[in-house]
Amino acid sequence: MEVRGQQIRKEYYRSGTGSNIFTAVEECDFLVPSGKLTVIHGRSGSGKSTILNMLAGILKPTGGSVFYDDTDLYSMRDEELARFRNLHIGYVPQGRSAVPSLNVLENVALPYALYEEDGEEAAAEMMERFGIADLSEVMPDRLSGGELRRMAIARALVRRPEVIFADEPTGDLDDENTVAVFGALRELAAAGAAVLVVTHEEDAFEYADHIYAMNAGKLE
Amino acid sequence: MKHLRQFIYRNLVRRPVRSIALILLAAVLSMSICAGTCVVQSLENGFAAMRNRMGADIMVVPYAALSRKNFDNEILLGNTGNFYMPKENTEKISGMEGVQNLSTQYYLTSVQTDVCDTPVHLIAYDPETDFTVAPWILQTDGSPIDPYDVVIGSSVRAEVGDVLTFFGTDVTVAAKLDRSDTDYDCTVFADMETILALADASGDETLLSYSQADDGGMVSTILVDVADGYDIESVKNDINIHIKKIRALQTKNVLSGVSSGMSGVSGTAKILMSAVWIIAMGVMAAAFIMMTGERKREFAVLRVLGASRKKLTAVVLGEGVTLSGVGAAGGAAIGLAVIFVCSGWMEKQLNLPFLLPGAGSIVLDVILAFCVSTLTGAAAASLAAHRISRQDTGTIIRSEE
Numbered sequence: 207m208e209v210r211g212q213q214i215r216k217e218y219y220r221s222g223t224g225s226n227i228f229t230a231v232e233e234c235d236f237l238v239p240s241g242k243l244t245v246i247h248g249r250s251g252s253g254k255s256t257i258l259n260m261l262a263g264i265l266k267p268t269g270g271s272v273f274y275d276d277t278d279l280y281s282m283r284d285e286e287l288a289r290f291r292n293l294h295i296g297y298v299p300q301g302r303s304a305v306p307s308l309n310v311l312e313n314v315a316l317p318y319a320l321y322e323e324d325g326e327e328a329a330a331e332m333m334e335r336f337g338i339a340d341l342s343e344v345m346p347d348r349l350s351g352g353e354l355r356r357m358a359i360a361r362a363l364v365r366r367p368e369v370i371f372a373d374e375p376t377g378d379l380d381d382e383n384t385v386a387v388f389g390a391l392r393e394l395a396a397a398g399a400a401v402l403v404v405t406h407e408e409d410a411f412e413y414a415d416h417i418y419a420m421n422a423g424k425l426e
Numbered sequence: 427m428k429h430l431r432q433f434i435y436r437n438l439v440r441r442p443v444r445s446i447a448l449i450l451l452a453a454v455l456s457m458s459i460c461a462g463t464c465v466v467q468s469l470e471n472g473f474a475a476m477r478n479r480m481g482a483d484i485m486v487v488p489y490a491a492l493s494r495k496n497f498d499n500e501i502l503l504g505n506t507g508n509f510y511m512p513k514e515n516t517e518k519i520s521g522m523e524g525v526q527n528l529s530t531q532y533y534l535t536s537v538q539t540d541v542c543d544t545p546v547h548l549i550a551y552d553p554e555t556d557f558t559v560a561p562w563i564l565q566t567d568g569s570p571i572d573p574y575d576v577v578i579g580s581s582v583r584a585e586v587g588d589v590l591t592f593f594g595t596d597v598t599v600a601a602k603l604d605r606s607d608t609d610y611d612c613t614v615f616a617d618m619e620t621i622l623a624l625a626d627a628s629g630d631e632t633l634l635s636y637s638q639a640d641d642g643g644m645v646s647t648i649l650v651d652v653a654d655g656y657d658i659e660s661v662k663n664d665i666n667i668h669i670k671k672i673r674a675l676q677t678k679n680v681l682s683g684v685s686s687g688m689s690g691v692s693g694t695a696k697i698l699m700s701a702v703w704i705i706a707m708g709v710m711a712a713a714f715i716m717m718t719g720e721r722k723r724e725f726a727v728l729r730v731l732g733a734s735r736k737k738l739t740a741v742v743l744g745e746g747v748t749l750s751g752v753g754a755a756g757g758a759a760i761g762l763a764v765i766f767v768c769s770g771w772m773e774k775q776l777n778l779p780f781l782l783p784g785a786g787s788i789v790l791d792v793i794l795a796f797c798v799s800t801l802t803g804a805a806a807a808s809l810a811a812h813r814i815s816r817q818d819t820g821t822i823i824r825s826e827e
């Protein structure tokens with residue numbers, strides 16, 4: 207499945223500025239092809255997360271549309287869109303994203319539990335792959351940054367989605383973990399997934415198929 | 427973990443202090459509603475029973491009786507009181523328009539005995555015309571009330587067929603009345619012949635003088651039942667205009683003294699219940715709203731993983747309903763226990779007629795208490811649910827922590 211943003215832009219209302227309108231992402235077309243790892247690079251505040259979230263179906267663009275193959279994402283009702291995200295989109299949020307009341311295994315299986323499905327087996331397999339299998343019963347507040355990040359990635363991938371988004375996935379990780387995370391994302395792309403990573407660091411470049419630069423809301 | 431239910435449970439267990447506090451709050455609310463409505467209903471029941479047992483629409487008493495300091499209570503509580511008027515009033519009233527039934531009662535005296543905790547009122551009534559006593563007979567041997575037969579109130583310690591002795595004279599219990607929570611419970615009714623015989627046997631000068639002088643020519647109260655289609659008020663006014671030295675009272679108005687005491691107590695109970703309800707609602711709402719702030723990011727993560735707005739609402743409401751439901755059930759049970767254990771004590775303290783409602787009605791109170799507290803929790807949580815399901819996932823998830 208490939209993701210196409212068509213003439214998408216995002217404006218925020220911001221009082222005090224001239225027109226009271228702040229353009230976080232200027233109008234642009236954007237393609238995330240399947241089987242490739244695409245990277246958007248840019249300074250903090252340049253609009254990377256905004257464009258990623260618009261493409262991922264959690265931030266409605268001010269203008270334009272987002273297509274997953276032939277499906278117009280934002281024309282769906284909330285419930286349809288939620289289920290679509292649940293099945294087809296893996297999203298690794300920036301920063302901490304553990305659900306504190308659940309242990310690691312339950313966190314990873316959560317995309318299944320949200321729809322009353324049993325995801326323990328799939329979760330165990332993903333945890334094995336990311337080297338956190340022995341942490342099943344541990345609560346998230348006992349984990350290191352690297353372990354939490356790997357948990358978030360395992361959770362994003364547990365349903366084997368065709369499209370994967372990662373927002374600064376290595377921002378709080380050491381070199382060893384950074385290599386592991388990009389290695390995994392690279393592998394997913396090689397297996398046919400459409401992968402989009404946004405980052406303000408340059409570590410991702412050596413794994414990327416396409417690199418875009420973002421500067422003050424402008425995609426270059 | 428495979429169900430949203432389990433997720434809700436984990437969230438509650440993870441914050442034990444908050445959870446227990448909210449459960450307790452729901453319990454207090456449910457308990458106060460359960461016990462409060464029970465008290466209000468008991469008072470209303472007691473009052474209704476009292477009014478029913480008064481039976482008559484109009485009660486006629488000698489004018490002098492009105493100056494009695496405890497008039498309302500005496501009359502109300504079934505104590506006819508030792509005041510008298512000529513029996514000929516009876517004939518005059520019975521001839522008036524709108525009077526359907528009429529019966530008289532004659533108060534002899536009250537005596538301290540070992541069959542009742544309070545003095546027993548000895549009252550003559552007319553079994554032929556009576557319409558206020560007979561409807562409340564609970565047990566009877568079926569035979570008519572003959573001379574030397576008595577009808578006893580529910581608190582008199584004797585059963586149908588037993589023999590009681592007053593002033594050395596034996597009388598037979600022919601019937602026993604249902605509980606009324608009025609002075610009727612400690613009253614012995616008999617026909618005039620029997621009551622006069624007791625007066626003779628007493629040897630008491632005053633009682634003797636009544637019986638000899640009046641020989642049944644006097645009555646204490648005249649009870650009037652107004653025919654359907656007639657206005658009680660105008661029949662009452664008619665009596666007051668045409669007959670001297672008496673006062674006809676509408677029993678409904680006589681009861682107003684007790685009625686105001688009762689509405690005072692039930693009013694207080696209702697205010698207390700509302701206050702507890704408002705506080706519970708406010709605290710619960712505040713607790714849930716605070717939670718939305720703390721858990722913004724957690725809910726944004728759920729949304730990113732594919733939860734619809736509906737599911738987020740289900741989680742928040744589920745947490746609220748679980749807490750308030752558990753508290754409500756416990757509180758209703760405690761409320762029920764309080765009612766059963768304390769009803770006797772409350773009756774004494776309030777000094778008002780107090781009749782616990784029937785089992786069906788109590789069950790309804792418990793259900794009401796449970797539902798109101800649970801729904802209060804749900805309403806408080808729904809504020810939070812609304813905020814959380816509307817929050818902008820993209821903006822929250824974008825920022826680090």
Ligand SMILES: Nc1ncnc2c1ncn2[C@@H]1O[C@H](COP(=O)(O)OP(=O)(O)O)[C@@H](O)[C@H]1O
Nearest residue numbers: 218230249250251252253254255256257821824
């Ligand atoms: N909800 C919002 N309201 C107003 N401004 C916002 C909102 N979300 C993001 N912005 C602004 O949009 C710009 C781009 O933000 P973002 O996409 O998060 O940048 P990046 O991920 O590249 O650091 C920033 O200046 C940010 O302050």
Ligand SMILES: [Mg+2]
Nearest residue numbers: 254255300824
């Ligand atoms: Mg960002």
